[in-house]
Amino acid sequence: MAEVGRVSIRLPSAIKQGDVIRVRTLVIHPMELVQRDKQGKILPKNYHFIRTMTVNYGGKEVMRAETTQAVSQNPLFTFPLKVDRPGKLTVTFSDTMGKTYEGAAEIKFS
Amino acid sequence: MSKEAPKGIKAGHSRRAFLRVLAAFTAFASAWKVALFSDQAAAQANLSGLPLPDEPVESTLKRLFSNRPFQSGDGKIKLELPLIAEDGGNVAISVDTNLPVSGVTRANHMYIIADKNRLPMLAKFSFTPESGKAFIATSIRLATTTDVRAIVEMSDGTLYAVSKNVRVTISGCDLPPQS
Numbered sequence: 240m241a242e243v244g245r246v247s248i249r250l251p252s253a254i255k256q257g258d259v260i261r262v263r264t265l266v267i268h269p270m271e272l273v274q275r276d277k278q279g280k281i282l283p284k285n286y287h288f289i290r291t292m293t294v295n296y297g298g299k300e301v302m303r304a305e306t307t308q309a310v311s312q313n314p315l316f317t318f319p320l321k322v323d324r325p326g327k328l329t330v331t332f333s334d335t336m337g338k339t340y341e342g343a344a345e346i347k348f349s
Numbered sequence: 350m351s352k353e354a355p356k357g358i359k360a361g362h363s364r365r366a367f368l369r370v371l372a373a374f375t376a377f378a379s380a381w382k383v384a385l386f387s388d389q390a391a392a393q394a395n396l397s398g399l400p401l402p403d404e405p406v407e408s409t410l411k412r413l414f415s416n417r418p419f420q421s422g423d424g425k426i427k428l429e430l431p432l433i434a435e436d437g438g439n440v441a442i443s444v445d446t447n448l449p450v451s452g453v454t455r456a457n458h459m460y461i462i463a464d465k466n467r468l469p470m471l472a473k474f475s476f477t478p479e480s481g482k483a484f485i486a487t488s489i490r491l492a493t494t495t496d497v498r499a500i501v502e503m504s505d506g507t508l509y510a511v512s513k514n515v516r517v518t519i520s521g522c523d524l525p526p527q528s
Binding site for chain 1: 398399400402438440463467470473474475476479481482485486487488489490491521522
């Protein structure tokens with residue numbers, strides 16, 4: 240898992256102004272599962288998983304997600320975005336180890 | 350002796366007062382410390398990966414929505430899930446709605462809740478008018494065969510809910526126990 244934290248963003252190939260597009264974003268992350276001992280007790284430790292996802296479009300926050308351990312490993316999110324201006328789209332993930340991972344894409348009209 | 354007695358009483362008084370002040374201060378300090386600590390613990394539990402205790406779905410719904418009634422989201426929310434999930438660790442889910450995300454009453458938040466997971470709230474998504482639409486697709490982990498609910502909270506507090514049953518062949522949440 241050398242590439243933990245790689246974020247990739249996929250945009251539709253042709254974007255028209257005013258469209259509501261679907262953006263797909265993938266982050267490489269283990270999303271560590273809770274561990275139990277033989278008695279079924281949860282081992283108390285700091286589990287490594289993504290807590291939040293924030294989407295910024297042209298410097299403004301447009302979407303936010305709170306995630307838990309019940310989101311799959313290497314999660315893929317598809318979310319909507321209303322594109323009315325060209326700008327930079329950034330998706331930021333922050334995990335329980337205090338790290339943040341960011342991916343960026345440029346919104347351009349064809 | 351008679352001269353010292355009032356002094357002694359006085360001393361007793363001041364000691365009593367001092368002890369009272371000390372006791373009050375200790376109580377206050379410990380209460381403050383407890384409050385601070387529980388706040389800190391809550392914040393830590395929110396932001397860190399420390400495990401939270403198991404929770405039944407009723408208390409999750411109570412905690413999130415404080416017993417507000419649900420309205421049927423049929424025709425408003427489309428929840429897509431497989432009927433049978435062979436791997437509970439990776440179940441594709443997509444929630445599509447035709448509820449507005451701008452205007453006076455708009456769809457603010459979307460919750461994905463699996464009734465029989467250890468912690469039923471799986472994810473929460475918040476939309477803004479710039480989203481254009483309330484839609485999400487992702488992949489989740491399911492512990493066992495369960496009902497999955499998608500709940501949309503509007504800005505006026507109305508809750509729309511739909512649910513769907515998924516049969517899970519292999520649990521996505523159980524690891525082999527540690528020795």
